[in-house]
Amino acid sequence: MKRALLGPLATRCFAAGWLGLGFIFLYLPILALVIYSFNDSRLPAVWGGFTLKWFAALADDAEMLAGLWLSLQIAFFTACASVLLGTLAAFALVKYRRFGGRTLFAGMLSAPLVMPEVIIGLSLLLMLVSLQRAFGFPERGLMTIWLGHLLIGLAYATVVVQARLKDLPPELEEAAMNLGARPAQVFFLVTMPMIAPSLLSAWLLTFTLSLDDVVLSAFLSGPGATTMPLVIFSRARLGLSPSINAVATVIIVVVSIAVIVASYLIARTERRRSQEMAQAQHHA
Helix, strand or coil, X not given: CHHHHHHHHHHHHHHHHHHHHHHHHHHHHHHHXXXXXXXXXXXXXXXXXXXXXXXXXXXXXXXXXXXHHHHHHHHHHHHHHHHHHHHHHHHHHHHCCCCCCHHHHHHHHHHHHHCCXXXXXXXXXXXXXHHHHHHCCCCCCHHHHHHHHHHHHHHHHHHHHHHHHHHCCHHXXXXXXXXXXXXXXXXXXXXXXXXXXHHHHHHHHHHHHHHCCXXXXXXXCCCCCCCHHHHHHHHHCCCCCHHHHHHHHHHHHHHHHHHHHHHHHHHHHHHHHHHHHHHHHHHC
């Protein structure tokens, strides 16, 4: 009897131990970065006392703030456009299973997920240089970086939304159409509320991917358009300044708050949807 109880208990302890080690491996470096952003010493390995001077120095770092503002703009527009186009692409793949060129269309959407970013960045750079020579447009900067990030974000958003659309019961949409709702009304009144959590997840995912992208931004940026990751990467060659730890801490705090709020909203939406479906089944 004791051996039978010790077996599952040992398995659970072993699994919990490995899970704990995994979390430590993932989050300990982030915690160390946050702690050393308050370090008074410029040397990362030497603790010189608690200070907030690096956050004050960050407020006077025009190059870093300009890069952060540019990165936030690109990430915001990338996330919005990726969710919009990704939803349309996922809707076409799930709801319209047979149309000409479907296999090619699905392959083109999946290609950025498996293609190295170096290849994507070089291809986009050559295309944009050819367009600029032929038409004088576009100049490398915010728009070209946004186009590159959109190419990647569209692929990720399509995967997230497509997975959610596949799980939706078609009976709900069919019932709405039988009651006289038009296709647009069915989409906005029935489908959209049910896939809202996946839309939020896709927006956060593509925003994060765009915010920390280095490879595509390095290929597609131009004079006066340097994103925050490029600024940090260029400074890392000369030795990291504690002000970089400060900006990283600010971003970690903001992203953590956004993830917590988004997780709460998604969980509340899912719980409400489950309750409504349970009530509908009970009345039926």
